[in-house]
Amino acid sequence: MTATLTPELKNGSAGRTLLPELDRLASRSTMPALLIEDVSKRFVVGRKRKPVTAISHVSMRLERGDIHGILGANGSGKSTLIRLISGLLTLDEGRLEVFGHDIERDEMAVKRLINRVSVDAAFFKKLSPMENLLFAARLYGLDGGKAKRDTLEILARLGISAKRVGRPIEQMSRGMQQKVSIARALLTSPALLLLDEPTTGLDPRSKLDVQSFIEELRSTHDATIVLTTHDLAEAERLCGRITILNDGRVVAEDTPEGLMTLTGKRLGRRATLEDVFMTYTGRSLDDDVDEDEAESED
Amino acid sequence: MTVVAHELKASYAFIERNFFLTRRYWGWELAFLVYSVAGALSISLIGADQGSPTLLLTLMVGAIFWNYLSVVFSWIAETISVERWEGTLEYTMMAPIRRSSQLLGSVLYAMVYGLVHTTVILIALILFFPQVDLSGADPVTAVAFMLLGSFSFVGIGMIAAILPLLYVERGAQMTFVLQSCLLLVSGVYYSVDILPGWMQVLSHLSPATYVLHGVRAGLIDGAPVSAVLGDVWPLIVMGAVLIPFGLWAFGRAERYAKRTGKLKRVG
Numbered sequence: 001m002t003a004t005l006t007p008e009l010k011n012g013s014a015g016r017t018l019l020p021e022l023d024r025l026a027s028r029s030t031m032p033a034l035l036i037e038d039v040s041k042r043f044v045v046g047r048k049r050k051p052v053t054a055i056s057h058v059s060m061r062l063e064r065g066d067i068h069g070i071l072g073a074n075g076s077g078k079s080t081l082i083r084l085i086s087g088l089l090t091l092d093e094g095r096l097e098v099f100g101h102d103i104e105r106d107e108m109a110v111k112r113l114i115n116r117v118s119v120d121a122a123f124f125k126k127l128s129p130m131e132n133l134l135f136a137a138r139l140y141g142l143d144g145g146k147a148k149r150d151t152l153e154i155l156a157r158l159g160i161s162a163k164r165v166g167r168p169i170e171q172m173s174r175g176m177q178q179k180v181s182i183a184r185a186l187l188t189s190p191a192l193l194l195l196d197e198p199t200t201g202l203d204p205r206s207k208l209d210v211q212s213f214i215e216e217l218r219s220t221h222d223a224t225i226v227l228t229t230h231d232l233a234e235a236e237r238l239c240g241r242i243t244i245l246n247d248g249r250v251v252a253e254d255t256p257e258g259l260m261t262l263t264g265k266r267l268g269r270r271a272t273l274e275d276v277f278m279t280y281t282g283r284s285l286d287d288d289v290d291e292d293e294a295e296s297e298d
Numbered sequence: 299m300t301v302v303a304h305e306l307k308a309s310y311a312f313i314e315r316n317f318f319l320t321r322r323y324w325g326w327e328l329a330f331l332v333y334s335v336a337g338a339l340s341i342s343l344i345g346a347d348q349g350s351p352t353l354l355l356t357l358m359v360g361a362i363f364w365n366y367l368s369v370v371f372s373w374i375a376e377t378i379s380v381e382r383w384e385g386t387l388e389y390t391m392m393a394p395i396r397r398s399s400q401l402l403g404s405v406l407y408a409m410v411y412g413l414v415h416t417t418v419i420l421i422a423l424i425l426f427f428p429q430v431d432l433s434g435a436d437p438v439t440a441v442a443f444m445l446l447g448s449f450s451f452v453g454i455g456m457i458a459a460i461l462p463l464l465y466v467e468r469g470a471q472m473t474f475v476l477q478s479c480l481l482l483v484s485g486v487y488y489s490v491d492i493l494p495g496w497m498q499v500l501s502h503l504s505p506a507t508y509v510l511h512g513v514r515a516g517l518i519d520g521a522p523v524s525a526v527l528g529d530v531w532p533l534i535v536m537g538a539v540l541i542p543f544g545l546w547a548f549g550r551a552e553r554y555a556k557r558t559g560k561l562k563r564v565g
Binding site for chain 2: 043044080083086087088089090108111112114115116118120122123124125126127131134135136138139140141168184
């Protein structure tokens with residue numbers, strides 16, 4: 001399989017190339033942005049110390065510039081998979097590489113290439129967006145002055161004005177906090193960006209803003225994106241390919257159109273992505289939303 | 299950028315962030331400072347009440363230097379628990395930095411913060427007890443023991459910082475218990491000779507015991523460092539052993555947390 005560079009990226013007209021090393025790496029025809037091979041992860045839970053399989057023999061391959069969606073019901077293993085790619089969990093079995101760097105043997109190189117936006121915008125709540133982002137930037141070796149300038153630029157593109165960046169982040173709405181979270185990830189120019197339900201809980205306007213920004217990233221930024229979401233319209237709009245997880249296993253993988261066509265043949269009618277979700281996970285999206293709400297009430 | 303420069307920048311990130319946190323939580327910082335000054339004064343007043351200048355100085359030294367050591371210990375020990383509480387632990391653990399750089403930043407800020415905090419208490423006590431005579435004191439001995447003691451406490455603090463990694467719910471409480479036990483066995487306000495035998499054994503394992511003994515010898519008896527070498531070498535040994543051990547143990551604990559999923563935000 002060849003690395004899929006768009007013509008714009010190949011001739012350099014689609015914005016800045018983030019890491020020159022990646023150009024060299026991508027020139028190797030077989031170098032995927034993310035390679036997951038037969039990965040499994042189990043946790044030991046409860047007093048009886050019974051092992052629970054969270055991820056079971058999952059394999060995926062993402063080429064540079066892809067936006068790859070991961071769908072699945074609650075507890076299907078989406079966030080565990082994101083944490084495995086982030087290096088926040090160790091692998092029990094299998095192999096995981098980011099631009100050719102093995103996550104276990106070359107952990108530091110992988111860390112330099114990735115960043116993540118999670119469903120909860122985790123910040124030091126009393127600190128301002130600028131203080132939080134300056135901290136993050138320094139951890140990735142960025143110069144303080146440049147980090148401040150880039151922070152203002154990225155936040156402005158996300159609709160957050162300069163006068164807001166000095167106030168405690170706890171005074172911001174959840175939508176704005178999530179935008180700051182996205183800015184934190186972009187500040188480090190990640191070659192692989194992991195978006196773990198970035199729009200969950202956002203109002204429609206904020207959700208559209210974030211989705212538009214992800215689209216902008218695809219067209220102007222040289223990043224590969226893994227997106228987990230419960231929003232099927234969002235997945236259809238943004239993702240080139242989608243993997244569906246159920247009970248920690250990959251049960252389907254294709255383009256959104258491919259998945260809908262396949263499911264449509266099964267159902268004997270034109271299928272939506274929700275039909276695909278129900279077919280492969282055995283539950284409706286409403287079941288998932290109800291479960292989310294029940295969990296939050298607990 | 300060289301690896302060293304990158305790691306120093308990362309260490310500075312923690313210093314700067316902790317400074318930002320101190321500045322943002324200024325109300326709590328002020329409250330904590332008032333509480334510490336009031337506590338030190340209350341304890342020292344016991345000595346004044348007894349009409350014993352030696353007892354007064356003994357208690358003052360205990361109050362001042364225990365404050366410094368416990369502040370240093372707390373900042374380092376809470377390196378993980380603060381991030382767990384704020385929910386930022388996973389992001390910090392994802393960053394391409396060595397754990398030693400993270401701990402170095404926390405340690406340096408803890409020492410500077412501890413010095414500032416303790417200086418305020420020292421000034422308050424001097425103003426409150428102008429009768430205290432330090433003309434025969436050897437301040438070099440006090441400073442030397444404070445520095446030596448810092449390194450030993452850094453090692454213990456690193457080991458304590460592991461607890462919130464291993465025990466998601468109870469780790470922070472465990473570090474508090476450890477700090478309390480150090481206070482009990484280290485002869486902060488009394489001689490360790492009055493402790494039960496088994497506690498006296500424990501007192502030999504606490505660096506605070508040697509720090510306080512050395513500082514009192516310097517400030518009350520005017521002893522030079524050379525006269526209290528028996529308190530110096532245990533501190534050097536403890537620092538030399540506990541800091542590398544703390545770093546090693548922290549790495550092992552991080553690996554364990556990644557294997558068992560304990561870095562994940564809870565609560």
